[in-house]
Amino acid sequence: MINNFTYNTPTKLIFGSGVIKDLPNVLKEYGKNVLLAYGGGSIKKIGLYDEIYKLLKDFNIIELSGIEPNPKYDPSVLDGVKLCRENKIDVILAVGGGSVLDCAKAISICALYDGEGWDLISGKAFPKDNIPLVDILTLAATGSEYDASAVISYTKINDKRGFGTPYIFPKVSFLDPRYTFSVSKWQTACGSSDAINHVLEQFFNSDSSIINDNMMTSVIKSLMVNVKIALEEPDNYSARSELMYASSLACNGILANGTGRSGWPMHSIEHALSAFFDITHGAGLAIITPQWMREILSDNTLNRFKILGKNLFDIEVNNIKDAEVVIDSFYKFFNSLGISMHLADLGVKEESIDAMADHILKYDSTVGSHMYVNLDKDALVRILKASM
């Protein structure tokens, strides 16, 4: 059953080896003044920075560099806004992974907003315009290159917000898998875990359809097979290309068109972990996933495990015991990527579990009431304890 939905993704994907040659043609539609937003030095190491300057010799490039993981409203977004205004920026070119893209998305709407930009991020006000955003992706993970959402932190007020608006869809995303060859094993594993979890969050929903269920497992399967290849052979173009494409589709929404109530419970839990211990998002998700599955497993949810078992692991699920084998298979899979599967190994302290459970319920009011399976504090504590 396909429930009512509205779907529209205006972003153009330009995918493949060497596609960056079209960058000047794409940017010139918007103007000459380009804000080049990026993070650390990785785009210099892989030669992409020089390539961009060579291609954009007829443009005026203003740089915003040093955008941090878990991008900050202050200083990164505010600095970007200032640069846009001072330099009459026509188009923002974000080069990097999800953090750089999310920061650029925030800048693109805040720069044209007269009030306090944080109001747009926290949902107090709504954008009415944006500076066009183009990106070059260097990490297959969050799917920010193909969606209309972003996550920004505001350290001063100890707040971290996810927000969404059609104004932050990138106009064009350049996806060249070669730019991910040098991504470390750890980041490759965590990026794929993140993308797999994006699909799983959507897969566990109150209605199901043959088309959505199977399209979702198609994307998960591609990620599972290809991340193993990419970890063995970082320069394997085929594997890197599937990882890049699959993670773009994973969070775009097209896989969840018409699905029922789901919620994003594992992300809610992981956001608390990251807030308390600053762990890597994808690793936290990988550890939580099997424990969350164990918590919600029941006769009511068995059908979900049946499909995951058949399509991903060739396991026929007829009862709870079979489903536990599927959950064990997820555990072993994430572990095989080099993720320890114990939060303690990432520095998480058992004594914070109670506080984290409270934090989850405080910051995501839907956890207890609008999830595929609702979670109360006891359930959250059980999941976190089992993940230690």
Added chain:
Amino acid sequence: MINNFTYNTPTKLIFGSGVIKDLPNVLKEYGKNVLLAYGGGSIKKIGLYDEIYKLLKDFNIIELSGIEPNPKYDPSVLDGVKLCRENKIDVILAVGGGSVLDCAKAISICALYDGEGWDLISGKAFPKDNIPLVDILTLAATGSEYDASAVISYTKINDKRGFGTPYIFPKVSFLDPRYTFSVSKWQTACGSSDAINHVLEQFFNSDSSIINDNMMTSVIKSLMVNVKIALEEPDNYSARSELMYASSLACNGILANGTGRSGWPMHSIEHALSAFFDITHGAGLAIITPQWMREILSDNTLNRFKILGKNLFDIEVNNIKDAEVVIDSFYKFFNSLGISMHLADLGVKEESIDAMADHILKYDSTVGSHMYVNLDKDALVRILKASM
């Protein structure tokens, strides 16, 4: 392996029961003068025509009715162009199936073109502008509501052309599955066969990837299961909703992002059949499909049948014999929809086979050189003979 690709679908899908209530809001963005394009009386029978007039009481509606199956440049497209110019049409509202949509697409570009409209359709000239197009779909089949192509016939010069340009993407497609409840068994079967074949044409390609292969079989599986339900229970909303969504995705291109060389050989063959004997497109495709598969089956193509076997029929394919069982399963499936599987039963004459094979090679120059498996005249004759 994902090959280089560019992908962009700007169309907004508004899907589900009752969504038509948003029609005035959508149309008013473009203006007051609406060309209402439709076919026969079916939209009156299901009450949709009256519903539209009730919703659009503040708009000026000009009608173009009687658009024929296999829509004609003369009179339908030319009449529509004239109406658009005389009435300063701001937006075209196409209500119907693929034929009505294709006709409206042609009108939308020809109306703003100073020269002979047929030049835009035949590829002699290229559109630079269009009248915005919005549609309400009443038949799940061609996928025209979610793509940038159309097929138009010009009887006077005995020509039939498929053409594509981003200018003919609909702005918004309203997809309410209830409008397909009254579609006849025959049209339901043929519409689903058409959509299944759209995916199969893309599935047989020179490169494969886990994500594309499995997403494609997801769509085919949804169509195969749900068409059987819809034939038994025409008012089954769940089945009709999956058929509608699946056929929109089937021809959109998203399933073929980064795939290798495929071609659309079965469509080429079917277009000749339709040209000579005016048979129903989806029925022709259903009959040709297994015979084309038999023709191209070899050790080189075995892998394709392996995936179809596993994902659609739970058949493990290890050799040619196993693949033949998969092909037989397709044959039986289409036959179970009420399609006779013999072209002779649709009025096709054996003595025209030679002329049709020549016609195919003349009108689709890629059949012999740019297909997944190229077909020469002997091969085409074999396929057609086996389909009799």
